[in-house]
Amino acid sequence: MKILHTSDWHVGRTIRGRSRADEHRAVLGEIAGIAHDEDVDLILVTGDQFDTAAPSPESEQIVYQALLDLAATGAHVVVLSGNHDNPRRWGAIRPLLELTNVHAAATVARPDRGGVIDLPTRSGETARIALLPFLSQRSIVQSEQLMQLDADQHSGQYAGRMRSIISALTDEFGGDTVNIVAGHLTVASDQPVMGGGERMAHTIFDYFVPPAVFPSTAHYVALGHLHQAHRIPGPCPIWYCGSPMQLDFGEREREHKQVLIAEASPGVPAEVRAVDLTTGKRLRTVRGTVAELADRRDDLGDAYVRVVVEEKHRAGLADEVRDLLPSAVDVSVADPEEREREAEVWDLAAFQRSPIELFAEYLAEHDIEDDALTVLFRDLLEDAHAADAT
Numbered sequence: 001m002k003i004l005h006t007s008d009w010h011v012g013r014t015i016r017g018r019s020r021a022d023e024h025r026a027v028l029g030e031i032a033g034i035a036h037d038e039d040v041d042l043i044l045v046t047g048d049q050f051d052t053a054a055p056s057p058e059s060e061q062i063v064y065q066a067l068l069d070l071a072a073t074g075a076h077v078v079v080l081s082g083n084h085d086n087p088r089r090w091g092a093i094r095p096l097l098e099l100t101n102v103h104a105a106a107t108v109a110r111p112d113r114g115g116v117i118d119l120p121t122r123s124g125e126t127a128r129i130a131l132l133p134f135l136s137q138r139s140i141v142q143s144e145q146l147m148q149l150d151a152d153q154h155s156g157q158y159a160g161r162m163r164s165i166i167s168a169l170t171d172e173f174g175g176d177t178v179n180i181v182a183g184h185l186t187v188a189s190d191q192p193v194m195g196g197g198e199r200m201a202h203t204i205f206d207y208f209v210p211p212a213v214f215p216s217t218a219h220y221v222a223l224g225h226l227h228q229a230h231r232i233p234g235p236c237p238i239w240y241c242g243s244p245m246q247l248d249f250g251e252r253e254r255e256h257k258q259v260l261i262a263e264a265s266p267g268v269p270a271e272v273r274a275v276d277l278t279t280g281k282r283l284r285t286v287r288g289t290v291a292e293l294a295d296r297r298d299d300l301g302d303a304y305v306r307v308v309v310e311e312k313h314r315a316g317l318a319d320e321v322r323d324l325l326p327s328a329v330d331v332s333v334a335d336p337e338e339r340e341r342e343a344e345v346w347d348l349a350a351f352q353r354s355p356i357e358l359f360a361e362y363l364a365e366h367d368i369e370d371d372a373l374t375v376l377f378r379d380l381l382e383d384a385h386a387a388d389a390t
Contacts, residue, residue: 001123001178003270004040004075005260006031007224008243009066010084012051012059015283015304016329020245021058026279027244028066031259034275035073038261041121043075046224046241047082047134047184054086064093067102076119077102081133082184082224105131105182108165115169118177125178125266130169130218132183134225135162136382163213173217178264181221187211187232211238220262220270227251229258229274237262237270245280249306249330287334290317294324306330355381 011024035043049063070077079102081087091106098104109115109131119127166181173179188208211234214221221238228251229242241260256276264270282303286296289311305328307321318331359377363370 001042001121001125001127001264002038002040003042003044003127003180003220003222003262003264004031004035004038005044005046005222005239005241005262006244007044007046007184007222007241008048008082008227008247009045009063010048010051010243010247011062012055013247018304018329020281021062023245023280024062027257027277028062029069030277030279031244032066032069032073034259035070035075038275040073040075040261041123041125042119042127042180043070043073043077044129044180044182044222045070045077045079046182046222047080048084048224049079049082050085052084053089067097068100071101074122075101076121076127078117078119078129078131078182079104080131080182080184080224081106083134083136085134087133105133107133108135111169111172116172126176127180128173128177129180129182130166130173132166132169132181132185134184135165159209159213162209166213167215170215170218173215176266178220178266179218181214181218183221184224185209186225187213187223187234187238189230189232211235214238219264219266219268220272222260222262228255229260231272237272239272244277246283249283249285251283290320290324293321297325300325300327303327304329307332309333 009024009028011021011028013020045067050059055063067077067079079090079097081090081104087106090104094104094106103117103119105114111130114131116128116130119129121127162185170179170181186208188210211232214234214236216235218236221232221234221236223232223238223240226240227243227247228240230240232238232240239260239262242257244257244259246255246257256274257280258274258276260272260274262270262272282301283306284300284303285306285308286293286300287308287310288296290309293307293309305325307325307328307330309317309321309331311317311333313333317333321331322328356374356378360374363373
């Protein structure tokens with residue numbers, strides 16, 4: 001069985017107000033072409049198809065057309081709701097998508113109520129897929145209870161509850177099917193992949209799960225949520241495919257964007273290879289004086305550019321740079337003398353801590369001991385960032 005894995009399209013994302021709709025159309029068309037050329041049996045789209053829970057009509061047209069194009073290859077298409085998506089929207093359109101061989105999972109469900117699906121493929125094998133759309137802290141308790149666990153089995157932590165849910169969804173993984181987990185979540189890794197991925201509210205400690213939550217009976221675990229493609233060491237092949245195009249300047253500039261092709265058979269773990277994508281524009285950050293920037297102009301191609309001008313402030317400097325580099329979407333001036341003074345007083349490590357840690361430090365500095373206030377802060381943070389809170 002041949003599987004194509006893609007994720008985190010984030011259709012509707014702009015860059016400093018500039019639409020990227022044409023880029024999204026191009027890259028999603030490229031993915032459909034790869035699916036056709038590779039003659040895949042199954043396509044997994046693991047969440048965050050949209051960039052917002054209330055997408056524009058243009059964004060909806062792009063995403064739904066992309067799904068139709070993928071289904072037109074003859075493969076089964078499975079799509080999950082991510083934290084940027086609106087699960088109710090996916091639930092509403094699911095009956096229509098199923099008419100086109102697209103299977104949408106809006107929320108976590110019991111195995112016998114759509115949480116696990118069996119799809120016979122053209123290869124003659126059956127894919128058994130455990131579906132794990134994004135689960136916030138608030139919704140995970142309810143989802144765990146759907147699995148009919150006893151009260152004493154309920155772990156108090158996100159990872160423990162997630163382990164229970166995954167165990168229930170994968171309990172019937174057998175030896176005669178290709179067993180797949182498709183999920184939108186953060187799995188712990190010792191690799192530095194956080195930059196340029198997801199909002200910190202969804203990647204701090206409360207939302208990590210260890211690789212051991214996945215069973216060795218899984219032939220492939222297809223994940224979305226982090227935007228850099230990488231494998232997670234674990235009891236089975238666990239992969240993030242990453243986003244199909246660079247979405248913000250925090251990502252590694254020269255990293256190739258890709259889809260993953262996994263080939264698996266019953267009883268045989270998947271072998272995975274990457275197919276590079278070429279149609280999305282690069283995001284580049286350049287620094288230097290105006291003269292130095294002029295020397296690098298021809299090397300930037302059609303990339304979107306974030307420019308840091310290393311000169312003293314003067315009137316019209318930013319406009320001068322924009323005239324020099326029309327592809328510049330962000331221009332800032334870093335006076336070398338000011339930057340040196342700031343480096344002496346800023347604690348850069350503070351900017352790498354989670355909002356929860358910073359709030360706890362604030363309370364400690366003001367001698368405030370109030371657990372209810374901490375809980376309230378977590379709830380407000382969840383409301384601000386979780387798409388399924390709407």
